[in-house]
Amino acid sequence: MPPARCPALFIAAPASGQGKTTVTAALARLFKRQGKRVRVFKTGPDYLDPQILAQASGAPVAPLDLWMAGESYCRQRLHEAAREADLILVEGAMGLHDGEPSSADLAARFDIPLAVVMDVKGMAQTAGAVMAGLAAFRRDVRFAGLIANGCATARHRELIASALPAQFPLLATLPRDPALALPERHLGLVQANEIESELEARFEAGADALQAAGFLTALDALEVTFAAPQNALPIPAATLAGHTVAIARDAAFSFIYQANLDLLEALGASLVFFSPLADTRLPACDALWLPGGYPELHAEALSINHAMKSAIRTFFDAGKPMLAECGGLLYSLETLTDVEDRPHAMLGLLPGAGALRGCQGMQTAPLPEGEIRGHAHHRSRTNGTPTPISVGRRQRHPAPGEAIYRERRLTATYLHLFFPDNPDAVAALFARHPVCDTPSSETLDHAAR
CATH class of the missing domain: 3.40.50.880 (Class I glutamine amidotransferase (GATase) domain)
Structure with a gap:
């Protein structure tokens, strides 16, 4: 099967708790309401984030994990999505380089550009140093830029943008606004079906903030080629037919x-x-x-x-x-x-x-x-x-x-x-x-x- 091309973005972060799911959901909603077909994937094993992202995007969300699911499974799912979607989003897990395999491993394997979500509360120019460090840690990943979460003021934005290395643009900022954050409990986020109407308001608010930041044009140069696996996943025998x-x-x-x-x-x-x-x-x-x-x-x-x-x-x-x-x-x-x-x-x-x-x-x-x-x-x-x-x-x-x-x-x-x-x-x-x-x-x- 021939390769398929589709704009794609991998949403990563330097650590957990930076707002990856909030940003991914807002991005999915922003492009969905533009009439785009958005397919979202979640790195690693997770049930709660996919519930949120499925509601935001209007389509099922599948896990991608090079160990649990295998490379052929991930490759086939991405190739299938690229054939039908206008945009692919992949939300990472934990920090960019955490775990084996890590989010960076997955992004590098499929050459998906990374947008780093960083909670910038309590920092300004240091955000540039963190981005430079992430980029220098390994050379086989490419970065689209930074999404600064929790940015307080226009001056705060200026300080962050001025410190970023030239190859890492400031893609967008999200304000410090409790109305954007997603509710949590002891295993992570609250289930989507418990707070559907509340989530809708948060998705729309996040999409509005990203649109105001000019994000609708940020993906123009991020098209990725997704090849089909050399050997397609076998179709299992119908051994449970009639069950x-x-x-x-x-x-x-x-x-x-x-x-x-x-x-x-x-x-x-x-x-x-x-x-x-x-x-x-x-x-x-x-x-x-x-x-x-x-x-x-x-x-x-x-x-x-x-x-x-x-x-x-x-x-x-x-x-x-x-x-x-x-x-x-x-x-x-x-x-x-x-x-x-x-x-x-x-x-x-x-x-x-x-x-x-x-x-x-x-x-x-x-x-x-x-x-x-x-x-x-x-x-x-x-x-x-x-x-x-x-x-x-x-x-x-x-x-x-x-x-x-x-x-x-x-x-x-x-x-x-x-x-x-x-x-x-x-x-x-x-x-x-x-x-x-x-x-x-x-x-x-x-x-x-």
Whole structure:
């Protein structure tokens, strides 16, 4: 397939908390309201930022990660986007050079020019020094310029612009305005569906500020050539044809990659959604997926929905396939302590209790069905859980990763799995009948692992 050309910009920063998502969302909205087709991607594993960016751009937002998804996956998604879009935006993760692979690695691999978002509160000419340092750190990335966030006055802007190296223009400034910032909580940004109308006002205000700064002409010279992968991603066999997978999706369970849904459908599965918070019965289904989310914020409502808990227990007792990730794992335990330190009864499919704490990292899940790459990002811990059948293998550290539990056909773990990494293993996880030995956690000696 021939290469495709499209203007593209990579939104990066020297650190977290500089306003990357605010700026990316404002850019997406600015160009969307000009009638442009905008495709946005998010670097690395993330559920919350993509929700925000999807609302701002009006199109689904996919993760790009050279380790979790692989270069061929990233290349194919960018090539597909370039064939249909008028603009591609990629939001980075953490600081530009943080992580392995980093945002800089991704930008360099696909030669996407970088716009650095910097919170300039409390600095002026130093912004120029930071930009010069970022540019000098490695030579294989190209910079479009600086977006100064939190710029106080016209004089503040002048001081920053005067100190920038000649090759790094000041693309735009955003004022110090609480109306532009996006609301946050303990795992990051507040979910988009909780504050849709509020977000709309923030998107429009941000777009207005960027338009006033002249950003509509800033991308004229930023066209990028996106080549298709040498070998297109294989189309998986429809091994789940005739299967229905029920997926929990509501305010408590919403950490779902669109790529995972697409993969299940490519495997032939029919997808139905239900709410453990509001519904009283499961939809007719062959397999069940309880994804991550915020069950700790809704523990009481989950606890008192006895009809739904009974329906899921009956499904579990029937030996049908279930996957419970992070928040789904917490829901599967006996109790969950909420943010106000009150314990609530959960499903009781696994022994143990959950409470708030923190952990994160990229890991591979070694399952009986095959290895699947994913990540952990949670602010909770468990205790009293059974012996796991295996533990996650960290990307670059020898310490054991997250525990993986198996009871009957339930697979439960803190890991969020990226289904496209291993379609065959995902198909086996959700198949009506086990296709490999899936021992109960009680039969395995974890100490020997």
